[in-house]
Amino acid sequence: MSAKHKIKVNKLNLYYGDNHALHDIEMTIESNMIAALIGPSGCGKSTFLRTLNRMNDLIDNVRITGSIMIDGQDIYSSETDIVSLRKRVGMVFQRPNPFPMSIYDNIAYGPRIHGIKKKANLDELVERSLKQAALWDEVKDRLNKSALGLSGGQQQRLCIARLLAVEPDVLLMDEPTSALDPISTLKVEELTQTLKEKYTIIIVTHNMQQAARISDVTSFFLNGNLVETDKTDKIFTNPNDQRTEDYITGRFG
Numbered sequence: 001m002s003a004k005h006k007i008k009v010n011k012l013n014l015y016y017g018d019n020h021a022l023h024d025i026e027m028t029i030e031s032n033m034i035a036a037l038i039g040p041s042g043c044g045k046s047t048f049l050r051t052l053n054r055m056n057d058l059i060d061n062v063r064i065t066g067s068i069m070i071d072g073q074d075i076y077s078s079e080t081d082i083v084s085l086r087k088r089v090g091m092v093f094q095r096p097n098p099f100p101m102s103i104y105d106n107i108a109y110g111p112r113i114h115g116i117k118k119k120a121n122l123d124e125l126v127e128r129s130l131k132q133a134a135l136w137d138e139v140k141d142r143l144n145k146s147a148l149g150l151s152g153g154q155q156q157r158l159c160i161a162r163l164l165a166v167e168p169d170v171l172l173m174d175e176p177t178s179a180l181d182p183i184s185t186l187k188v189e190e191l192t193q194t195l196k197e198k199y200t201i202i203i204v205t206h207n208m209q210q211a212a213r214i215s216d217v218t219s220f221f222l223n224g225n226l227v228e229t230d231k232t233d234k235i236f237t238n239p240n241d242q243r244t245e246d247y248i249t250g251r252f253g
């Protein structure tokens with residue numbers, strides 16, 4: 001396997017009880033890329049995203065076959081420690097979900113759990129994470145105020161900062177801007193462009209303009225199948241598969 005392959009998915013199948021939701025998915029994602037997952041509602045994008053940090057393990061009756069290698073290690077092997085997997089592969093959800101505590105404590109929460117206790121170290125981590133999430137300037141004077149007082153867009157960047165504080169290397173984003181106004185959306189989109197220098201990002205989006213604007217590669221899903229993955233420019237100008245063409249030109253979905 002090439003060292004550049006951050007994530008390698010082999011013959012991945014997922015069943016919710018009798019519902020065969022993902023069929024033989026094969027995908028390779030390289031480091032420092034933004035990979036967008038697109039497709040009509042119910043095609044399996046979120047399900048696939050959740051397999052990358054084993055969030056589906058929390059759902060009853062889920063059965064998974066195949067493998068997902070991250071940095072050459074099978075995340076479904078019995079040796080994988082799920083807590084450290086979720087630290088390495090963090091997730092941002094559709095609705096910002098800050099904890100009902102101060103801005104500072106939201107960011108310090110993860111590092112404290114992972115054993116960082118010294119105030120000076122936490123201060124430094126909080127500042128660095130908020131700067132990385134392009135939120136520091138807006139909140140530096142109110143770190144001890146409740147995170148719930150932030151705007152939706154600020155809350156989403158706080159959730160991103162909270163992830164960065166535990167030093168992941170893959171970021172999963174499930175429609176991270178669908179609940180945000182256009183200006184906040186733009187800020188989160190700009191943020192993804194700086195974050196990809198350090199992280200590998202996989203983003204589910206219903207917004208095809210967003211996929212075209214921010215991603216390097218795009219995968220089109222349909223009915224639980226991965227129809228094709230290609231460079232984003234190619235997918236949006238000259239896809240290989242007629243079904244992709246029909247979707248991006250708005251013939252269905």
Ligand SMILES: Nc1ncnc2c1ncn2[C@@H]1O[C@H](COP(=O)(O)OP(=O)(O)OP(=O)(O)O)[C@@H](O)[C@H]1O
Nearest residue numbers: 016019021039040041042043044045046047048059
């Ligand atoms: N927790 C669950 N239990 C049972 N079935 C589920 C569960 N989550 C998703 N499914 C089913 O799996 C299939 C894929 O759903 P998924 O949410 O992954 O699609 P999606 O492409 O992300 O859709 P959307 O764009 O609407 O969010 C659907 O048939 C859905 O009903």
